[in-house]
Amino acid sequence: MLQELLDVSWTDVSDALMVGDSTYDLEMAAAMGMRSVGVTYGVHPPEVLSAHAPIELVDSVEGLESAINRWVRERG
Numbered sequence: 001m002l003q004e005l006l007d008v009s010w011t012d013v014s015d016a017l018m019v020g021d022s023t024y025d026l027e028m029a030a031a032m033g034m035r036s037v038g039v040t041y042g043v044h045p046p047e048v049l050s051a052h053a054p055i056e057l058v059d060s061v062e063g064l065e066s067a068i069n070r071w072v073r074e075r076g
Helices: 002-009 023-032 046-052 061-075
Strands: 017-020 035-039 056-058
Touching: 002 023, 017 023, 017 061, 023 035, 023 046, 035 046, 035 061, 046 056, 056 061
Parallel strands: 017 035, 035 056
Antiparallel strands: none
């Protein structure tokens, strides 16, 4: 599914960030080499999400906004 989205948007995996609240989301991203942010206010708890190496775990929409902004700044 993620590869399809990248293909139709002409986006390289290095230019994409998966935001997910489940292990399925983060597993999908990890399998493609895509960075991800886990949101802890959804399906799975932080300790389960962290096993899939997201660049960050957040517990609010404001935290998600900050995480995305940091990711964008780090990319230059």
